[in-house]
Amino acid sequence: MKKLLITLITFQVTFSFAQDPLTPCQQAQLNASGLIGEFVPNCQEDGSYVSTQCWASAEYCWCVDEDGEEIPGTSILSWQGMPDCSSNSDACTLIPDPGMCEAAIQKYYFNQETQQCEDFSWGGCGGVVPFESLAECEAAACSQSSNDCCINAEWINPTAMCPFIWDPVSGCDGIEYANSCVAQAAGLSSWTNQSGSETTLNWDCEPQSDSTSCEAYFEWGGGNPYLVFSNLSNYSEIDPENINLLWDFGNGYTTFSENPVYTYDSAGYYEVCLTISVDDTQNNQTCISTYCDFISYMVPGTTWDCGPWGCYNPGTGMGQYTSIDICEATCNITPAICTSTSGIEISSLGFWENPNDPCDTGECTADGQFLEIVIDCEQEMGIPCEGEWMDVEGQCCSVCVPSNNSYCDSISLNPILPLGATWGPSVLEVNVETYFSNYSIPYAGLMLIDNSGDTIAIETISTAGNVYGIFPNMSETRELLIVNELVLPFTGELCIVEGLFAGITNIVCSYPVIWQNMELDEIQIKPRLLRMIDILGRDVKIHQSGQFLFYIYDDGTVEKKYTY
Template sequence: MITNKHTDTHCITSGNKLFYAAVTGRDHSQIVTMGRIGSQHTIRVQSSNSKTGCCLKFFVTILAITVIVLVGVIIWLIYRAPTASDGSAYLFQSGPSTASGGFIEDAVCKLPKDVGPCRGALLRYYFNYETKRCDEFIYGGCKGNANNFQTILECQELCMKPATKIAKTDVCKLPQDVGPCKAMIPRFAYDDNLKACVPFTYGGCQGNGNNFETKEQCEAQCMAFDSYILSLSAFRTFILYFSALTDNACKQPIKVGPCLALIPRYGFDPTVGKCVQFMYGGCEQNENNFETLEACQEICQAAKAEETDVCKLPQDVGPCKARIQRITYDDTIKACVPFTYGGCQGNGNNFETKEECEKKCVATAAKAEETDVCKLPQDVGPCRAMFPRFAYDDTMKACVPFIYGGCQGNGNNFETKEECEKKCVAKASTTEETDVCKLPQYVGPCRARIQRFAYDANLKACVPFTYGGCQGNGNNFETKEQCEAKCMGSLPCEFFGPTVTFDDVDDPCKQPIEVGPCFALIPRYAFNQRAAKCISFNYGGCQGNNNNFETLEAYQQTCSILKISCISKAVPAKQNVQGKGLPERCTLPLSKGPCNMHWRRYAYSFQDNTCRLFIYGGCQGNENNFATREECERECVRSSPYHFLLISN
């Protein structure tokens, strides 16, 4: 039995898991109890005269055990390194280790390349112990081993001795490598010939270390100049840099590449002596590939090409199949004309706007004569598009519509009639009105069905016809008003017609109300003789008689008249006169025609010198047929030399 002189606990660990307790006996020995609760061990230890000695020996023992355990854990982690959620090994992912030539270097850097069982495609680096260099590989994304680095620098820092480490410029001297995969990932690579970081499209797997996510990363890695380069004079650097670029870039052909991206780029075309735009496919470029026109011109165009060099080039659609509307200068007609650009290659005679083309190619000192373009024949071009355009017909001396195919053609091609007339119709000598108006009606070879108007010289009237949509001639008007203004404004007033006695003119207000045989329900006004007042009724839409008014005001102007007298200096009232002074069409009877359309038209009534609404069938009929009441009155009522005096009660 042990008799305690006193009890003194010197060292206790956290909680009740692991503890140390010592009791000093009379013989200066200590009874030591240590371990876990429930499995503690009691031993007698010969005490030194110092109370702190027990704790020191205890901690040395614990430290030795801890070191052994940690070494075992490290060895286990090396040979079976768990991975983080992003696929990178837990060990050494925070940065390069400072150990070299020691245990960790030997344990990690001698491990074989291990892709792992997963199917990811992560670009990583490992140390190839046979070649003594860091190589890239595609990591599957899980498991593997610790010989797995995110960057080549991490691999070099850990596994390569200072004498054998690869300098930064070694990566930058690697060729651009898209890799075998088909992704389209924008990346940057350092071009050792251009001494610049250039964009390229990375396929997504394999490739090499000359592959940077941003231009800044590439420049930070590869474009840091050594002190001896910085010491060069600015002039010498300029000469070396630009001569290298010019020799290697500007003499190379423009290369689209096999990929299918459509990235606008600029390259120097030696055939035209200037930088031109092209559509870069996104991979396998060469040095003749610039992001901006200014960058290309700064490097390749020591002296800009003459204006005529580009403008004399032929129109070039290029091999691609896009349909981009552009403008090109036609040197034969001395004008900028539209064409459809395929989207790639072509040449410098390719402008986005007509203004840009004219600014570039039309010499201000000697512009082309207006008649040069205007005398060209109408040219649809070989393409199959359907663009409505206008061309000047020199035989008719007028701008006529046509359908442009969308490519080639010539300069006699205008988007609007106003533009065509401004360019081609000479202000000094306007064309005779009868030139166009005497042309025959011409539908043209196309199959469209466009409602137009043409002047009929036999009928002395503008008649509707169906235009095919292309070619044709100048006797082609969009509206009846345009046709009449052009062809009927200067016709001589012809006097003809039947003998009319004005006393015999029927009063429309004395006619019975007629609905007509058609089934429309058109609100109208008429005079009811029995009621002796104006009433409203529903007009059927066709036939009927003159006791039919669209508005109450029109009725009041007509049916308040009790007497119509003809006043003329040459002809006294109530005298039989010849109905001369009216155009022939105004003397024709109202004719609906045999067709069954229901078109609202107006016809002139010779008996009461007014224009009346009627329903036109859509074909044949005669020229006493007007689209609006105003046209009818302007043509027929105002043309009469007789003025009717309205006498009311």
């Protein structure tokens, strides 16, 4: 038997698969050491850099370009929100910040108040740099070509002391702000919070479009014997010098009057057309619109009379003039003596008031002058209102409607006055105690004003130990910074201002005070409530409706109260 020798030869084949190289962002993630506080970039699924990068340990975020390089001027503290890296549209509203470094590098920003690109010195690190160069700022076209009544340049306050609170709101300009105080300091007229509640500040502003629009329209009435035409056209231009009117009555007669009165010589059907032409001198545009209507005139007219609106056909055949030309040559319409500030023509002497605007008043003099009467309203003068300003129909000024803040009786404010010859470090201390259990005044602070309404002392971010408000059953000492000279004897009010540290300020409680000769002679504040007891002598914490209670105060007085 033969032996079969079998040799097994084994081949080893190695397959090599080429792998895609790592992107710079992925490589940076791979090179991370894993140490606590180390910055590790965020990458997209395709390996590119996420446009917004954040460093958690340093508590700030910034925008990067496609190479992962930081875009100057986009860094922002994380508690202030996230930078908008999708576009540079908000660069126009960024407030420049030189940062913590001490270099002096020329950078640019857009000044919302002057509507111009201006330079500032950047320190070289951090901060906010809206634009790298003047050319970049001018190319952004930040100047507001139209007024959408969103940002009021006079309200912009870059030095506003806003609290470090993350309560984001969305502004009318589409930008998210850290809280309502930051939005208000940016000059915004309205914003919406996270719950959808909108806050709107009063501003006498009419939105203006970029281009002029117009639409001719009129209505007519009468016919026995004269027709009265009313111009009801719509146009965006408000300057009367740029608005031209042309009436065509269909019989060859035309006029440029605003609201003409006309009588036809014979009965018939006439097509009346009104053409308006509005010139936009800023945009070098002209808007033209025509509106026509057919009129059936059935009253014959052969003679003319002179009336308050000019010549007309009385329809009786007994008029003073045989033709309209003769009538117009002798009929003198009462001319306007003067023109009001709002552009209304006035044909009588003496006091005049606009029936549609009670603030538009004055005196028309014999020499054609209109002496405007300026009405000083308390709200515009800054007079405090313990309540809410309300508009009243037929009155020029808003009136202060006091608020029924019954919880003010459960708040005790006790100023601490020194007995020496000086006031010390220009700080007034006030002890605050509350005796309610189901209410709070958000972001409230204290303010001392004199009889003229001038602020004498006020809480600030630097002096306030509590900026979040006045809460139930609290007892603490507040410090008010004296900002104006305190002259004794002094008479004024100590006020609780809701929203002093965030939001819209509103005086909700005020307490009259009288100080004489560096001593507290009298503080006209109600005595401090010590206890509330029922008719059986039991202590009660909350005064319910329909309950009869005894109020015991620290001055020994007892008051009987019944709540309906």
